[in-house]
Amino acid sequence: MDNEHVDEQIIDNIGNLVAEERALRDRATEQQGLGPEDQARLRELEIRLDQCWDVLRRRRAKAEFGEDPGTVKERPADEVENYRS
Structure with a gap:
């Protein structure tokens, strides 16, 4: 599969994750909060989005510098979430 694909x-x-996140946030506004399951799902979505953006940024950086973006692997959630620490 080519890198652009x-x-x-x-x-x-x-885009799909953002749409689901937006739907949950809208529901939270309408219902003045979310139940525990929806709160957990929202957190999962936030983490998954961070992972996807991380992979995309690193792939683009590799391509920009003439390296193979296909070598980029998804990092574990705890690594992506705590990289600022």
């Missing part, structure tokens, strides 16, 4: 798949995945 992989990037498009990642972007499509991001």
Whole structure:
């Protein structure tokens, strides 16, 4: 699979995750909060989005510098979530 196609798949995945996140946030506003399951799902979505953006950024950086973006692997959630620490 070519690199552009992989990037498009990642972007499509991001779009789907954002749509689900937005729906949950809208529901939270309408219902003045979310139940525990929806709160957990929202957190999962936030983490998954961070992972997708991380992969996409690193793939683009590799491509920009003439390296193979296909070598980029998804990092574990705890690594992506705590990289600022």
